[in-house]
Amino acid sequence: MGKESDVRNIADASKPNAGRIYDYLLGGNHNFEIDRQVAKQILQVAPHMSGFFRLIRWFLGEATRRLLDEGFTKFLDFASGLPTMDHIHQIAPKETKVIYSDVDPVTVAYAHDIIGENMDIRFVVCDVRKPEEILKSGVVEELFGNDRKIAIGLNGIAYFLTDDEFSHSVKVLYDWADKGSRLFLCDSDVTAAKTTEDGEKTLEIYKQMGQPLYLRTLQKTKELIAPWTTEEPGFMLVEDWIDMDKKMTEKAEKTWGSGALYGAILKK
Amino acid sequence: MPEQFTISSQDKKHLKKIIDLLVKNESELTARIEKLLISLAYENRFTLHPRFLKKLSKVEVDNFIRYLQKFDSEKVVEHGRVRAIEGLGEKPLLSLCNIFKEFFFDHTKTLDIGILQAAIRTIDIYMIHYLLGYMNSRVEQTLGEQEQLRKALSTALDQQRRELFIKNHAIHTYVNGIMLTDLDGNITYVNPAFLRMWRFNDSDKVKELQCTQFLGTTDFGIIMKVLKTEHGWHKEFTAQCKDGSTFELVISASLIKDDTNQPIGIMASFIDSTERIRLESQFRQAQKMEALGQLAGGIVHDFNNLLQVITGYTSLELMNAPKESDCYNNLMQIKVATERGKGLTEQLRFFTRQDTGRTRTLCINDVVNETYNLLKRTFQPEIQIMLNLDENLRTIKADPSQMSQLLMNLCVNARDAMIAGKVAIKPAIHRKTPENILTLETSNVDIDQNRATHFLNGKPGSYICVKVSDTGVGMPPEVIERLFEPFFTTKSEKTGIGLGLAVVYGIVHNHNGFFDVQSRLGEGSRFEIFLPVLEESIKGTITDEHKPSLTHGRGAVLVVDDESQMRELAITTLRQCGYNTIVAENGVEALSLYKHRKNEIDLVILDVIMPKMGGWECFHHLKEFDPEVKVLIMTGYTTDGSVEDFLKEGAKDVIIKPFDLDTFTGSVNKALNL
Numbered sequence: 001m002g003k004e005s006d007v008r009n010i011a012d013a014s015k016p017n018a019g020r021i022y023d024y025l026l027g028g029n030h031n032f033e034i035d036r037q038v039a040k041q042i043l044q045v046a047p048h049m050s051g052f053f054r055l056i057r058w059f060l061g062e063a064t065r066r067l068l069d070e071g072f073t074k075f076l077d078f079a080s081g082l083p084t085m086d087h088i089h090q091i092a093p094k095e096t097k098v099i100y101s102d103v104d105p106v107t108v109a110y111a112h113d114i115i116g117e118n119m120d121i122r123f124v125v126c127d128v129r130k131p132e133e134i135l136k137s138g139v140v141e142e143l144f145g146n147d148r149k150i151a152i153g154l155n156g157i158a159y160f161l162t163d164d165e166f167s168h169s170v171k172v173l174y175d176w177a178d179k180g181s182r183l184f185l186c187d188s189d190v191t192a193a194k195t196t197e198d199g200e201k202t203l204e205i206y207k208q209m210g211q212p213l214y215l216r217t218l219q220k221t222k223e224l225i226a227p228w229t230t231e232e233p234g235f236m237l238v239e240d241w242i243d244m245d246k247k248m249t250e251k252a253e254k255t256w257g258s259g260a261l262y263g264a265i266l267k268k
Numbered sequence: 269m270p271e272q273f274t275i276s277s278q279d280k281k282h283l284k285k286i287i288d289l290l291v292k293n294e295s296e297l298t299a300r301i302e303k304l305l306i307s308l309a310y311e312n313r314f315t316l317h318p319r320f321l322k323k324l325s326k327v328e329v330d331n332f333i334r335y336l337q338k339f340d341s342e343k344v345v346e347h348g349r350v351r352a353i354e355g356l357g358e359k360p361l362l363s364l365c366n367i368f369k370e371f372f373f374d375h376t377k378t379l380d381i382g383i384l385q386a387a388i389r390t391i392d393i394y395m396i397h398y399l400l401g402y403m404n405s406r407v408e409q410t411l412g413e414q415e416q417l418r419k420a421l422s423t424a425l426d427q428q429r430r431e432l433f434i435k436n437h438a439i440h441t442y443v444n445g446i447m448l449t450d451l452d453g454n455i456t457y458v459n460p461a462f463l464r465m466w467r468f469n470d471s472d473k474v475k476e477l478q479c480t481q482f483l484g485t486t487d488f489g490i491i492m493k494v495l496k497t498e499h500g501w502h503k504e505f506t507a508q509c510k511d512g513s514t515f516e517l518v519i520s521a522s523l524i525k526d527d528t529n530q531p532i533g534i535m536a537s538f539i540d541s542t543e544r545i546r547l548e549s550q551f552r553q554a555q556k557m558e559a560l561g562q563l564a565g566g567i568v569h570d571f572n573n574l575l576q577v578i579t580g581y582t583s584l585e586l587m588n589a590p591k592e593s594d595c596y597n598n599l600m601q602i603k604v605a606t607e608r609g610k611g612l613t614e615q616l617r618f619f620t621r622q623d624t625g626r627t628r629t630l631c632i633n634d635v636v637n638e639t640y641n642l643l644k645r646t647f648q649p650e651i652q653i654m655l656n657l658d659e660n661l662r663t664i665k666a667d668p669s670q671m672s673q674l675l676m677n678l679c680v681n682a683r684d685a686m687i688a689g690k691v692a693i694k695p696a697i698h699r700k701t702p703e704n705i706l707t708l709e710t711s712n713v714d715i716d717q718n719r720a721t722h723f724l725n726g727k728p729g730s731y732i733c734v735k736v737s738d739t740g741v742g743m744p745p746e747v748i749e750r751l752f753e754p755f756f757t758t759k760s761e762k763t764g765i766g767l768g769l770a771v772v773y774g775i776v777h778n779h780n781g782f783f784d785v786q787s788r789l790g791e792g793s794r795f796e797i798f799l800p801v802l803e804e805s806i807k808g809t810i811t812d813e814h815k816p817s818l819t820h821g822r823g824a825v826l827v828v829d830d831e832s833q834m835r836e837l838a839i840t841t842l843r844q845c846g847y848n849t850i851v852a853e854n855g856v857e858a859l860s861l862y863k864h865r866k867n868e869i870d871l872v873i874l875d876v877i878m879p880k881m882g883g884w885e886c887f888h889h890l891k892e893f894d895p896e897v898k899v900l901i902m903t904g905y906t907t908d909g910s911v912e913d914f915l916k917e918g919a920k921d922v923i924i925k926p927f928d929l930d931t932f933t934g935s936v937n938k939a940l941n942l
Contacts, residue, residue: 013421026313057314061319086314
């Protein structure tokens with residue numbers, strides 16, 4: 001599943017890995033020296049990145065809590081990473097069904113150790129570019145039964161997908177889900193014309209890792225999410241979702257020229 | 269806990285005041301902490317959501333107050349531990365200490381300095397317990413996470429090891445040869461199939477050699493040039509093994525490249541194509557034989573008809589010619605010559621696989637024994653004839669005379685390969701075994717699908733195998749290629765016309781068998797004939813054929829043959845024997861005549877190959893019209909039915925051209941009386 005360049009072994013210490021870099025910038029210990037070196041390069045050109053990554057995770061928590069309040073008891077999450085303390089199943093009450101997925105099979109194997117014997121959780125290998133594979137695999141039906149009115153997470157992954165891939169993924173999920181389902185995601189609002197030299201350097205670092213970033217304007221994101229529609233409050237700065245000051249947005253614009261992070265909860 | 273980490277009795281005197289200050293200004297302190305924590309939200313781990321910072325602020329104040337009331341340091345340690353798990357950052361934690369101190373500084377300005385000092389010392393002790401729990405938890409977390417990473421690494425390494433193991437074994441157990449070299453041509457690895465192919469026991473010995481030795485070229489530079497510029501390097505040639513034996517080889521080689529597409533080595537695969545080439549050669553030969561068979565078949569048919577006419581009329585004239593007269597003698601010469609011609613067409617008929625034959629159940633060992641006895645009497649004494657027969661040999665369905673012919677032809681060839689002067693192969697061949705040994709063997713063989721593919725026309729099943737081997741001069745590949753062609757021979761003109769093995773070929777195929785020939789110059793030859801066994805193992809023996817004599821009779825006979833001379837001969841003979849005759853040129857005419865004159869006609873003599881409507885079709889129509897019709901089949905060429913098939917369908921008898929007139933009239937009489 002997925003492009004061969006994306007299926008990187010999380011434990012391959014010879015090459016930097018975006019997931020491990022992300023973990024380091026979030027303050028974790030699941031990383032190697034090679035990742036920390038690259039992370040420091042990123043911080044040199046984008047010192048706000050660790051804050052950005054925290055915002056992305058906090059948005060997941062925020063979206064999850066809101067959807068729980070709306071009565072959702074089934075969650076399907078993509079590019080989940082490790083199911084640590086703040087993840088969906090930790091926030092949600094017991095018996096909430098959660099399916100996590102990630103493209104890296106070792107992350108998945110790792111995650112199974114963390115989840116243990118929890119029968120309400122599944123963690124499977126799946127590339128978010130091909131969500132149809134998890135939908136057809138049987139695990140969804142096994143855990144959710146025939147219920148397709150669910151909450152879907154595409155958090156912190158949109159900028160790793162090309163426009164076509166992003167559009168395909170959301171469309172497949174839309175076609176599969178029942179009316180009333182929700183999809184939460186965040187994406188940056190980047191205008192290429194305004195990107196600074198530091199912004200270009202950040203892009204180059206990710207490109208050299210083999211995990212290029214595909215940045216787009218918010219307007220473009222709104223086009224690509226079709227046929228999902230936004231519900232109130234629509235696309236909002238992630239800081240506004242969690243009542244934080246706009247420190248990170250200001251830093252992003254200062255460093256990159258643009259790149260504020262927006263989140264939304266979409267509906268079918 | 270050491271004494272310096274407990275509240276002194278002096279400080280305890282001020283505790284009530286400190287607690288009162290905290291309780292009275294709790295909201296203010298909570299707000300200060302909340303403001304601090306929110307401003308430092310990004311300094312926390314990602315697991316601490318900003319939504320909880322307000323609640324956390326209250327918790328911090330409550331916890332501090334509780335400590336001052338109860339001095340339960342264990343609870344503070346636990347508090348620190350929990351905060352670490354939740355994700356409170358170090359900077360916010362240390363800033364918390366300052367917030368507490370600032371609070372008391374602001375609220376004790378007008379009070380006894382001792383209260384401030386007591387408060388600060390109390391805060392320090394509180395933070396020590398707090399940090400103790402916090403740091404212990406962080407250490408556990410770090411170690412736990414590193415342990416998780418170690419496990420992941422171990423899992424990944426296991427996975428990589430498994431994949432590598434499979435890949436290594438894939439090459440190691442691959443059925444064809446694999447050789448790896450570096451970019452200088454030094455051999456770094458060969459798999460067991462390679463060693464077997466080239467007859468090496470030790471891969472280390474191979475690595476000492478130059479790779480060009482195995483690649484069919486002496487110039488490694490050329491190989492590298494091709495590899496760099498084209499899609500691999502390919503070559504086919506005859507390779508020589510370590511032990512001197514040769515085999516046909518197909519090599520493919522390509523560069524091994526790393527992740528950056530840079531060459532790091534060379535991989536070559538070796539396929540032994542000897543068997544494929546041999547089968548291809550056999551296939552070409554079979555196609556050639558098929559074409560020759562078609563050609564010869566046509567010749568046999570026409571020749572038989574001519575011979576029949578000559579034989580027939582000669583016999584008729586011999587009956588009338590006075591013995592001892594010149595005419596009689598001349599006619600006898602003609603008869604002898606036609607007999608020889610008959611022998612020739614009989615052999616050719618074997619080759620064209622058009623000999624209908626008379627099969628019966630028999631054990632080939634009987635034929636072998638008879639042949640052995642004959643050979644012992646007729647072959648030179650210096651030829652040792654060995655027998656190795658399976659006593660439990662299964663029975664087959666075969667024509668005994670054809671089996672005898674087959675064995676005899678093979679044995680004669682074997683003899684000629686061993687006796688000097690009879691073989692015309694030059695230059696002189698050095699024989700591995702100087703003794704002249706002819707071996708006849710039989711055995712039961714079950715051939716599975718896999719083995720069957722090694723033989724041209726081979727099919728899986730149960731067979732008997734007749735093996736004829738000799739220690740003669742052997743044959744080179746170019747001779748083996750043409751072995752079964754009619755009139756091909758390596759002997760002198762006087763000793764053979766080259767039909768012997770063509771006959772063997774035809775007989776084997778007539779009996780739904782197949783064969784294999786192995787021969788090497790100087791090492792002799794081995795012919796293996798595989799014949800399918802009979803389901804029921806009933807032993808049979810060869811019996812003599814019954815030869816009828818010229819017979820007279822009565823009745824009306826319809827003679828159907830497209831050859832006018834054949835018709836003429838037949839009716840002349842029949843009339844002489846007392847029969848009435850009617851003639852037809854083809855099946856259509858015959859059918860029409862029979863329908864109109866059914867009550868007059870007692871017997872139909874039907875040729876098989878005719879225009880408009882052939883004998884087989886006509887026979888079926890006659891049977892449909894009149895199931896009681898008596899039909900005698902006359903044939904020397906058929907591709908759509910064997911003798912047994914005609915008899916099964918209701919023919920009274922079948923006679924094979926060219927036939928003797930006494931056989932002919934005997935069959936007529938028999939058919940009429942059945």
